[in-house]
Amino acid sequence: MDGILVINKPEGMTSFDVIARLRKKYGQKKFGHAGTLDPMASGVLVILAGSATKLLPFLKDTDKEYIAELELGTSYDTDDVFGKAEATAPVNTDFDFAAVLHEFEGKQHQLVPKASAKKVNGKKLYEYLRAGQPVPEVYSDVEIYSIEPLEAAGDCPYRFKIACSSGTYIRSICRDFGTKTGNLAAMKSLIRTKANGFTIEDAQPLDAEMHTLYPAERLLGYERLEAFDTDSLPPQKDQTDRTPKPYVCYDDIRNGRKVRIDAKGDQVLIVYKDQPLAIYSRIEEGKPAFASKRGLWS
Structure with a gap:
């Protein structure tokens, strides 16, 4: 299980209590919360599962x-x-x-x-x-x-x-x-x-039979770039063209190589077949060179 769960935390439970219940229910250890909720409070508690827990250091404070x-x-x-x-x-x-x-x-x-x-x-x-x-x-x-x-x-x-x-x-x-x-x-x-962009209407009871799993990238406000397999990269007019592109090669990202990309922001989310693959950061201000900040695969 990799993604986001949105739980309507019951009053009287700590955020860690919720995670402990989910670990037992789904038989996996990798769960983390995107911001605690006091024991006496109830409501929206966003939980990251599996490889999505790697996003925790990159989550921005949200209203x-x-x-x-x-x-x-x-x-x-x-x-x-x-x-x-x-x-x-x-x-x-x-x-x-x-x-x-x-x-x-x-x-x-x-x-x-x-x-x-x-x-x-x-x-x-x-x-x-x-x-x-x-x-x-x-x-x-x-x-x-x-x-x-x-x-x-x-x-x-x-x-x-x-x-x-x-x-x-x-x-x-x-x-x-x-x-x-x-x-x-x-x-x-x-x-x-x-x-974290979710509402009480999205939140499900902790004891629900199964919980909706949202894609991990919903928690990131980063610019998104697509990764393609080598044999399916968009065609280029000129094979010698080395100008930055708004896409990348999957093998380059999977192996953590530096890439030159056409991106507006200083951090970008690389996705492959609609799944988060890595977060890349700009190496030098104003330059198109980016380096891997975190691989998000399992």
């Missing part, structure tokens, strides 16, 4: 979309209701929910939650927290593209939908919403509805 609920009246050490309660206070409801949410739109210098995997001096923030030590303040530059209120559901009147850059902590948004409205606040629930 995300979530549906979240927040709770007022209590603060927690994790900035969500799954942590340890730190304080309680009367709830102030004298605010315009939509108006306050819109204040978050744009670029933010966001205070990272104390219970996060961000590192300071080689130590993750949650390790400081668990050890009862002072947790260093860490800030991250993120961008909120849109944030809007949703209809109340169940016993939670404060639900919202948010589209944001990779690395945004929705827990921090909920915590800071409390600060803006004179409340203590924390995230109550979280569903990731979009990641």
